[in-house]
Amino acid sequence: MTGLYLRPTGFVESPQRHDGASARLAGTMLWFSQIEVISADQDRQLVAVRDWEAFSEALRPDEGTRAERIFARLTSRRTDLQMGQRTIRLDQPQVMGIINMTPDSFSDGGKNADVDVAAESAFAMTSAGAAIIDVGGESTRPGAPLVWEGDEIARVEPLVARLSASGTAISIDSRKAAVMQSAVAAGASMINDISALLFDDRALEVAKALDVPVVLMHAPSQGSDPHKGGDYRDVVTAVFDWLETRVDVVEAAGIARDKILIDPGIGFGKSLADNLAIINNLSIYHGIGCPILFGASRKRLIGALSNEAEADHRLGGSIYLAMKAVEQGAHIIRVHDAAETVQAVQVWRGLRDAALTARV
Numbered sequence: 001m002t003g004l005y006l007r008p009t010g011f012v013e014s015p016q017r018h019d020g021a022s023a024r025l026a027g028t029m030l031w032f033s034q035i036e037v038i039s040a041d042q043d044r045q046l047v048a049v050r051d052w053e054a055f056s057e058a059l060r061p062d063e064g065t066r067a068e069r070i071f072a073r074l075t076s077r078r079t080d081l082q083m084g085q086r087t088i089r090l091d092q093p094q095v096m097g098i099i100n101m102t103p104d105s106f107s108d109g110g111k112n113a114d115v116d117v118a119a120e121s122a123f124a125m126t127s128a129g130a131a132i133i134d135v136g137g138e139s140t141r142p143g144a145p146l147v148w149e150g151d152e153i154a155r156v157e158p159l160v161a162r163l164s165a166s167g168t169a170i171s172i173d174s175r176k177a178a179v180m181q182s183a184v185a186a187g188a189s190m191i192n193d194i195s196a197l198l199f200d201d202r203a204l205e206v207a208k209a210l211d212v213p214v215v216l217m218h219a220p221s222q223g224s225d226p227h228k229g230g231d232y233r234d235v236v237t238a239v240f241d242w243l244e245t246r247v248d249v250v251e252a253a254g255i256a257r258d259k260i261l262i263d264p265g266i267g268f269g270k271s272l273a274d275n276l277a278i279i280n281n282l283s284i285y286h287g288i289g290c291p292i293l294f295g296a297s298r299k300r301l302i303g304a305l306s307n308e309a310e311a312d313h314r315l316g317g318s319i320y321l322a323m324k325a326v327e328q329g330a331h332i333i334r335v336h337d338a339a340e341t342v343q344a345v346q347v348w349r350g351l352r353d354a355a356l357t358a359r360v
Contacts, residue, residue, distance in 0.1 A: 003040025004063050005237055006070045007284040010034030010046075011327070013355040023049050026286045027077030027091050028329045029352045035074075037067070038284075042234065073289035078331060079258035081213050081291075083169040083189035088131050090291050093326045093345050096132040096171065097125035097338035098297065101155040102139045102147075115158045122163055128339035129346070132190065132332070135160055135183070136173030140194055140268075142227045149176045153183075160186040171215070175222075177202035184210045191215065192293075194268065196246050198222035208254045215261040215293050216250060218242050220269035230269030236281045239264050244288050261291045261332070267299040275301045279321060283328040294325035295334035297341075319344050 008025050015022045015031035022031040035047045037055075047055045056067045081088040088094055099122050103113045122133045137155035138147040152174065163170050164187020171190035172183035177200045180191050189212050196216035197203040207214050218239045220229035232238045243262050251257045264278050264285060275296075285292055296302070302317030303309045309317070315337055322333045322341050326348055335341045 003237075004066050004070070005038040005240060005284055006067065006074060006287050007036040007038065007281055008032035008034075008074055008286065008329075009036055009283065013352075014358050016356070016358075017360050021048070021050050023075050025074060025283070025329045026291075026331070028331070029092060029349070029356065030327075030329050032074075032283075035071075038237070070287040074286050076289065078291045081190070081259075083132065083213065084164070084187070085167060086131075086169040086189075088169060090331045092349060093330060094131040094332045095129065095338055095342050095345060096134050096293070096332050096334040097122065097130035098173075098334060098336050099125075099133055099135050099159065100139070101135060101137045101159060113155070115162065118159050119162050122159070122168065123166070125338035126168055129342035130338040132169045132171050133163060134171040134173050134192055134334060135163070135188070136192075137179070138174065140226055142225075146224045149178045152176060152179050157182050157186050160188050163187070175199035175203065177206040180206055180210065184212060189213075192263075193217065194219055194226055194265070195222040196243075197250060198246075204250065204253055204255075211259075213259045213261060214250075214255060215263055216243065216246055217263035217293075218246075218265040218268070227269045230271070230274070232270075232274060235270060235274040236277050236284060239278060240284060240288065243285065247288055247290060257290065261293050262288055263293040263295065263334075266294070266296045267301060272301055272304050275299075279324060282325055282330065286329060291331040292325075292329065293332040293334060294322070294330040296321040296325070297335040297337065315340060323348060 010033035012022045012031045012033050022033040024031050033049050036044055037047055038044050056064050059067055078090040080090055099118050101113055135156050137152040160170055160183050170188040171192045172188040173192045174180055175193050175195040191207055192215040194217045197207055199222050219226035247260055266275050297318045298311045298314045302314040306317055319341055323344055
Protein backbone atom coordinates (compact mmCIF):
# COMPACT_ATOMS: atom_id res chain seq x y z
CA MET A 1 0.00 0.00 0.00
CA THR A 2 1.41 3.37 -1.02
CA GLY A 3 -0.55 5.48 1.41
CA LEU A 4 -2.31 7.41 -1.37
CA TYR A 5 -5.92 8.48 -0.77
CA LEU A 6 -8.52 10.31 -2.87
CA ARG A 7 -11.29 12.45 -1.38
CA PRO A 8 -14.05 13.58 -3.75
CA THR A 9 -15.02 17.22 -3.26
CA GLY A 10 -16.29 20.22 -5.20
CA PHE A 11 -19.80 18.82 -5.54
CA VAL A 12 -21.78 20.18 -8.49
CA GLU A 13 -25.53 20.75 -8.28
CA SER A 14 -26.24 20.53 -12.03
CA PRO A 15 -23.49 18.49 -13.75
CA GLN A 16 -25.38 18.56 -17.06
CA ARG A 17 -24.33 22.20 -17.36
CA HIS A 18 -20.63 21.36 -17.16
CA ASP A 19 -19.93 18.55 -19.59
CA GLY A 20 -16.82 16.54 -18.70
CA ALA A 21 -16.04 18.59 -15.62
CA SER A 22 -17.46 16.22 -13.01
CA ALA A 23 -17.92 12.53 -12.20
CA ARG A 24 -20.77 10.67 -10.52
CA LEU A 25 -20.01 9.52 -6.99
CA ALA A 26 -20.58 5.81 -6.27
CA GLY A 27 -23.83 5.67 -8.22
CA THR A 28 -25.49 8.27 -5.98
CA MET A 29 -27.22 11.54 -6.86
CA LEU A 30 -23.96 13.44 -6.38
CA TRP A 31 -21.32 14.61 -8.87
CA PHE A 32 -17.87 15.84 -7.82
CA SER A 33 -15.61 18.18 -9.78
CA GLN A 34 -12.41 17.91 -7.74
CA ILE A 35 -10.33 15.29 -5.99
CA GLU A 36 -8.18 15.98 -2.96
CA VAL A 37 -5.13 13.75 -3.39
CA ILE A 38 -3.56 12.87 -0.04
CA SER A 39 -0.12 11.27 0.10
CA ALA A 40 1.42 9.15 2.86
CA ASP A 41 3.16 12.20 4.33
CA GLN A 42 -0.18 14.08 4.36
CA ASP A 43 0.75 16.32 1.46
CA ARG A 44 -2.50 17.42 -0.19
CA GLN A 45 -3.39 18.83 -3.56
CA LEU A 46 -6.61 19.47 -5.44
CA VAL A 47 -6.99 18.01 -8.91
CA ALA A 48 -9.87 18.86 -11.23
CA VAL A 49 -11.80 15.88 -12.58
CA ARG A 50 -11.22 17.04 -16.14
CA ASP A 51 -7.45 16.92 -15.44
CA TRP A 52 -7.51 13.56 -13.65
CA GLU A 53 -6.29 11.33 -16.47
CA ALA A 54 -3.20 13.44 -17.12
CA PHE A 55 -2.49 13.73 -13.40
CA SER A 56 -2.71 9.99 -12.71
CA GLU A 57 -0.54 9.13 -15.72
CA ALA A 58 2.22 11.36 -14.31
CA LEU A 59 2.36 9.50 -10.99
CA ARG A 60 4.90 6.82 -10.15
CA PRO A 61 3.73 3.42 -11.42
CA ASP A 62 2.75 2.10 -7.96
CA GLU A 63 0.94 5.32 -7.07
CA GLY A 64 -0.71 5.51 -10.46
CA THR A 65 -2.04 1.96 -10.18
CA ARG A 66 -3.50 2.64 -6.75
CA ALA A 67 -4.91 6.01 -7.80
CA GLU A 68 -6.69 4.49 -10.80
CA ARG A 69 -8.10 1.66 -8.68
CA ILE A 70 -9.47 4.08 -6.10
CA PHE A 71 -10.86 6.42 -8.77
CA ALA A 72 -12.65 3.49 -10.37
CA ARG A 73 -14.18 2.64 -7.00
CA LEU A 74 -15.25 6.25 -6.46
CA THR A 75 -17.12 6.29 -9.73
CA SER A 76 -18.60 2.77 -9.81
CA ARG A 77 -22.25 2.15 -9.00
CA ARG A 78 -22.97 0.14 -5.86
CA THR A 79 -25.08 -2.98 -6.33
CA ASP A 80 -28.58 -2.74 -4.87
CA LEU A 81 -29.13 -4.82 -1.74
CA GLN A 82 -31.40 -7.84 -1.91
CA MET A 83 -33.00 -8.29 1.51
CA GLY A 84 -35.48 -11.13 1.36
CA GLN A 85 -38.18 -10.09 -1.10
CA ARG A 86 -37.14 -6.43 -0.81
CA THR A 87 -34.65 -4.67 -3.07
CA ILE A 88 -32.96 -1.71 -1.41
CA ARG A 89 -31.80 0.73 -4.05
CA LEU A 90 -28.51 2.48 -3.40
CA ASP A 91 -28.75 5.20 -6.02
CA GLN A 92 -30.55 7.31 -3.41
CA PRO A 93 -30.01 7.63 0.36
CA GLN A 94 -31.94 5.14 2.48
CA VAL A 95 -32.93 5.39 6.14
CA MET A 96 -32.37 2.55 8.58
CA GLY A 97 -34.47 2.75 11.75
CA ILE A 98 -32.99 1.58 15.06
CA ILE A 99 -34.88 -0.69 17.44
CA ASN A 100 -32.95 -1.53 20.61
CA MET A 101 -34.41 -4.53 22.44
CA THR A 102 -32.33 -3.73 25.48
CA PRO A 103 -33.50 -2.63 28.94
CA ASP A 104 -30.45 -0.35 29.28
CA SER A 105 -30.50 1.43 25.91
CA PHE A 106 -28.87 4.85 26.16
CA SER A 107 -31.16 6.35 23.54
CA ASP A 108 -34.67 5.35 24.60
CA GLY A 109 -34.34 4.17 28.19
CA GLY A 110 -35.34 0.64 27.26
CA LYS A 111 -38.90 1.45 26.13
CA ASN A 112 -38.56 -0.91 23.14
CA ALA A 113 -37.55 -3.91 25.26
CA ASP A 114 -41.20 -5.05 25.09
CA VAL A 115 -41.94 -6.87 21.82
CA ASP A 116 -45.35 -5.26 21.28
CA VAL A 117 -43.98 -1.75 21.86
CA ALA A 118 -40.94 -2.44 19.68
CA ALA A 119 -43.08 -3.81 16.83
CA GLU A 120 -45.32 -0.74 16.95
CA SER A 121 -42.24 1.51 16.83
CA ALA A 122 -40.78 -0.44 13.91
CA PHE A 123 -44.01 -0.35 11.90
CA ALA A 124 -44.26 3.39 12.49
CA MET A 125 -40.74 3.78 11.10
CA THR A 126 -41.44 1.75 7.96
CA SER A 127 -44.74 3.57 7.43
CA ALA A 128 -42.79 6.83 7.56
CA GLY A 129 -40.41 5.57 4.88
CA ALA A 130 -37.56 3.75 6.64
CA ALA A 131 -36.24 1.11 4.24
CA ILE A 132 -34.59 -1.14 6.86
CA ILE A 133 -35.14 -1.84 10.55
CA ASP A 134 -31.98 -2.61 12.56
CA VAL A 135 -32.77 -4.80 15.57
CA GLY A 136 -30.28 -5.14 18.40
CA GLY A 137 -30.32 -7.00 21.70
CA GLU A 138 -27.10 -5.80 23.33
CA SER A 139 -26.10 -2.27 24.25
CA THR A 140 -22.65 -1.23 23.03
CA ARG A 141 -22.48 2.09 24.85
CA PRO A 142 -19.27 2.69 26.85
CA GLY A 143 -19.29 0.51 29.97
CA ALA A 144 -22.22 -1.67 28.91
CA PRO A 145 -22.03 -5.30 30.14
CA LEU A 146 -21.60 -8.18 27.72
CA VAL A 147 -24.86 -10.06 27.11
CA TRP A 148 -24.93 -13.87 26.91
CA GLU A 149 -25.90 -14.97 23.40
CA GLY A 150 -28.91 -16.94 24.68
CA ASP A 151 -30.36 -13.84 26.32
CA GLU A 152 -29.63 -11.79 23.22
CA ILE A 153 -31.46 -14.31 21.03
CA ALA A 154 -34.42 -14.32 23.39
CA ARG A 155 -34.62 -10.53 23.09
CA VAL A 156 -34.44 -10.19 19.31
CA GLU A 157 -35.88 -13.36 17.77
CA PRO A 158 -39.59 -12.72 18.53
CA LEU A 159 -39.44 -9.20 17.11
CA VAL A 160 -37.52 -10.27 14.01
CA ALA A 161 -40.10 -13.00 13.33
CA ARG A 162 -43.01 -10.57 13.73
CA LEU A 163 -41.47 -7.92 11.49
CA SER A 164 -40.42 -10.49 8.89
CA ALA A 165 -44.01 -11.75 8.62
CA SER A 166 -44.99 -8.26 7.45
CA GLY A 167 -42.29 -8.14 4.76
CA THR A 168 -40.02 -5.71 6.61
CA ALA A 169 -36.36 -5.64 5.59
CA ILE A 170 -34.52 -6.43 8.83
CA SER A 171 -30.89 -6.08 9.87
CA ILE A 172 -29.60 -7.87 12.96
CA ASP A 173 -27.22 -5.74 15.00
CA SER A 174 -25.00 -8.33 16.67
CA ARG A 175 -21.40 -9.51 16.91
CA LYS A 176 -22.26 -13.09 17.92
CA ALA A 177 -22.54 -15.90 15.37
CA ALA A 178 -25.36 -17.72 17.16
CA VAL A 179 -27.45 -14.55 17.24
CA MET A 180 -26.81 -13.95 13.55
CA GLN A 181 -27.94 -17.50 12.72
CA SER A 182 -31.06 -17.27 14.87
CA ALA A 183 -32.07 -13.86 13.54
CA VAL A 184 -31.59 -14.78 9.88
CA ALA A 185 -33.54 -18.00 10.45
CA ALA A 186 -36.34 -15.83 11.90
CA GLY A 187 -36.34 -13.52 8.87
CA ALA A 188 -33.47 -11.01 9.14
CA SER A 189 -31.65 -10.41 5.86
CA MET A 190 -28.62 -8.32 6.84
CA ILE A 191 -25.90 -8.58 9.50
CA ASN A 192 -24.65 -5.37 11.14
CA ASP A 193 -21.56 -6.23 13.18
CA ILE A 194 -19.71 -3.53 15.12
CA SER A 195 -16.69 -5.83 15.33
CA ALA A 196 -16.50 -6.44 11.56
CA LEU A 197 -16.86 -10.22 12.13
CA LEU A 198 -13.88 -10.30 14.51
CA PHE A 199 -15.46 -10.63 17.98
CA ASP A 200 -16.74 -14.16 17.46
CA ASP A 201 -14.38 -16.74 15.93
CA ARG A 202 -17.33 -18.28 14.08
CA ALA A 203 -18.81 -15.05 12.74
CA LEU A 204 -17.00 -14.91 9.40
CA GLU A 205 -17.87 -18.47 8.40
CA VAL A 206 -21.44 -18.08 9.63
CA ALA A 207 -21.90 -14.82 7.70
CA LYS A 208 -20.54 -16.50 4.58
CA ALA A 209 -22.96 -19.41 4.96
CA LEU A 210 -25.95 -17.14 5.61
CA ASP A 211 -25.22 -15.28 2.36
CA VAL A 212 -26.79 -11.95 3.32
CA PRO A 213 -25.33 -8.42 3.15
CA VAL A 214 -23.00 -7.64 6.03
CA VAL A 215 -21.91 -4.31 7.55
CA LEU A 216 -18.31 -4.10 8.74
CA MET A 217 -17.78 -1.31 11.27
CA HIS A 218 -14.51 0.15 12.48
CA ALA A 219 -13.76 0.14 16.20
CA PRO A 220 -10.35 0.30 17.87
CA SER A 221 -11.02 -2.98 19.70
CA GLN A 222 -12.97 -6.05 18.73
CA GLY A 223 -12.96 -7.39 22.29
CA SER A 224 -15.73 -7.08 24.85
CA ASP A 225 -15.20 -3.28 25.03
CA PRO A 226 -15.27 -1.84 21.47
CA HIS A 227 -14.33 1.60 22.79
CA LYS A 228 -10.96 0.54 24.21
CA GLY A 229 -7.92 2.13 22.60
CA GLY A 230 -8.25 4.61 19.79
CA ASP A 231 -4.93 6.46 19.53
CA TYR A 232 -4.60 7.67 15.95
CA ARG A 233 -1.93 9.64 14.12
CA ASP A 234 -4.51 10.55 11.50
CA VAL A 235 -7.92 9.08 12.24
CA VAL A 236 -9.37 9.53 8.74
CA THR A 237 -6.67 7.55 6.95
CA ALA A 238 -6.24 5.08 9.84
CA VAL A 239 -9.92 4.13 9.62
CA PHE A 240 -9.64 3.95 5.82
CA ASP A 241 -6.66 1.56 6.01
CA TRP A 242 -8.36 -0.65 8.61
CA LEU A 243 -11.63 -0.91 6.69
CA GLU A 244 -9.90 -1.44 3.34
CA THR A 245 -7.83 -4.28 4.78
CA ARG A 246 -10.81 -5.84 6.53
CA VAL A 247 -12.96 -5.73 3.39
CA ASP A 248 -10.18 -7.45 1.45
CA VAL A 249 -9.89 -10.18 4.12
CA VAL A 250 -13.65 -10.77 4.24
CA GLU A 251 -13.89 -10.85 0.46
CA ALA A 252 -10.99 -13.33 0.25
CA ALA A 253 -12.84 -15.52 2.77
CA GLY A 254 -15.72 -15.88 0.34
CA ILE A 255 -18.17 -13.04 0.96
CA ALA A 256 -18.80 -11.17 -2.28
CA ARG A 257 -17.68 -7.54 -2.22
CA ASP A 258 -21.08 -6.40 -3.46
CA LYS A 259 -22.58 -7.77 -0.23
CA ILE A 260 -20.18 -5.85 2.04
CA LEU A 261 -21.02 -2.43 3.50
CA ILE A 262 -18.71 -0.28 5.62
CA ASP A 263 -19.28 1.95 8.65
CA PRO A 264 -16.50 4.24 10.00
CA GLY A 265 -17.82 3.75 13.54
CA ILE A 266 -18.68 7.23 14.77
CA GLY A 267 -18.37 7.35 18.56
CA PHE A 268 -16.51 4.06 18.96
CA GLY A 269 -13.15 4.71 20.62
CA LYS A 270 -12.86 8.11 18.99
CA SER A 271 -12.52 11.57 20.49
CA LEU A 272 -14.77 14.47 19.55
CA ALA A 273 -12.04 15.75 17.21
CA ASP A 274 -11.70 12.28 15.66
CA ASN A 275 -15.44 12.02 15.02
CA LEU A 276 -15.61 15.46 13.46
CA ALA A 277 -12.65 14.72 11.20
CA ILE A 278 -14.28 11.52 9.94
CA ILE A 279 -17.61 13.24 9.30
CA ASN A 280 -15.98 16.15 7.48
CA ASN A 281 -14.03 13.72 5.28
CA LEU A 282 -16.66 10.98 4.90
CA SER A 283 -16.50 10.96 1.09
CA ILE A 284 -12.97 9.52 1.22
CA TYR A 285 -14.39 6.13 2.22
CA HIS A 286 -16.06 5.68 -1.16
CA GLY A 287 -12.55 4.79 -2.29
CA ILE A 288 -12.93 1.40 -0.59
CA GLY A 289 -15.62 0.52 -3.11
CA CYS A 290 -18.45 -0.52 -0.76
CA PRO A 291 -21.71 1.19 0.24
CA ILE A 292 -21.32 3.45 3.25
CA LEU A 293 -23.56 3.13 6.31
CA PHE A 294 -23.42 6.14 8.63
CA GLY A 295 -24.67 6.27 12.19
CA ALA A 296 -24.34 9.29 14.46
CA SER A 297 -27.93 9.49 15.72
CA ARG A 298 -28.24 10.83 19.28
CA LYS A 299 -24.55 10.17 19.93
CA ARG A 300 -22.56 11.91 22.61
CA LEU A 301 -20.70 14.16 20.18
CA ILE A 302 -23.99 16.01 19.62
CA GLY A 303 -24.29 16.66 23.33
CA ALA A 304 -20.65 17.75 23.47
CA LEU A 305 -21.39 20.39 20.84
CA SER A 306 -24.73 21.54 22.28
CA ASN A 307 -24.48 22.26 26.00
CA GLU A 308 -24.44 18.56 26.97
CA ALA A 309 -27.95 17.93 25.68
CA GLU A 310 -29.32 14.57 26.83
CA ALA A 311 -29.85 11.75 24.32
CA ASP A 312 -33.57 12.42 23.91
CA HIS A 313 -32.86 16.10 23.12
CA ARG A 314 -30.48 15.55 20.21
CA LEU A 315 -32.89 15.48 17.29
CA GLY A 316 -31.64 18.63 15.59
CA GLY A 317 -28.02 17.55 15.76
CA SER A 318 -28.88 14.03 14.63
CA ILE A 319 -30.68 15.28 11.52
CA TYR A 320 -27.88 17.71 10.68
CA LEU A 321 -25.24 15.00 10.88
CA ALA A 322 -27.42 12.63 8.84
CA MET A 323 -27.74 15.21 6.08
CA LYS A 324 -24.02 16.03 6.24
CA ALA A 325 -23.44 12.35 5.48
CA VAL A 326 -26.08 12.32 2.72
CA GLU A 327 -24.37 15.29 1.09
CA GLN A 328 -21.17 13.23 0.92
CA GLY A 329 -22.87 10.22 -0.64
CA ALA A 330 -23.63 7.98 2.34
CA HIS A 331 -25.93 5.23 1.09
CA ILE A 332 -27.68 4.29 4.36
CA ILE A 333 -28.31 6.50 7.38
CA ARG A 334 -28.91 4.64 10.66
CA VAL A 335 -31.18 6.69 12.96
CA HIS A 336 -33.52 6.62 15.94
CA ASP A 337 -35.83 9.34 14.60
CA ALA A 338 -36.82 7.76 11.30
CA ALA A 339 -39.83 9.89 10.33
CA GLU A 340 -38.00 13.19 10.82
CA THR A 341 -34.91 11.95 8.98
CA VAL A 342 -36.95 10.55 6.09
CA GLN A 343 -38.61 13.93 5.70
CA ALA A 344 -35.22 15.67 5.62
CA VAL A 345 -33.94 13.21 3.01
CA GLN A 346 -37.08 13.65 0.90
CA VAL A 347 -36.64 17.43 0.85
CA TRP A 348 -32.96 16.99 -0.04
CA ARG A 349 -33.89 14.64 -2.84
CA GLY A 350 -36.45 17.11 -4.17
CA LEU A 351 -33.73 19.74 -4.37
CA ARG A 352 -31.37 17.29 -6.10
CA ASP A 353 -34.03 16.21 -8.59
CA ALA A 354 -34.73 19.84 -9.45
CA ALA A 355 -31.03 20.56 -9.98
CA LEU A 356 -30.42 17.40 -12.03
CA THR A 357 -33.36 18.02 -14.34
CA ALA A 358 -32.88 21.77 -14.76
CA ARG A 359 -32.62 22.93 -18.35
CA VAL A 360 -29.05 23.45 -19.52
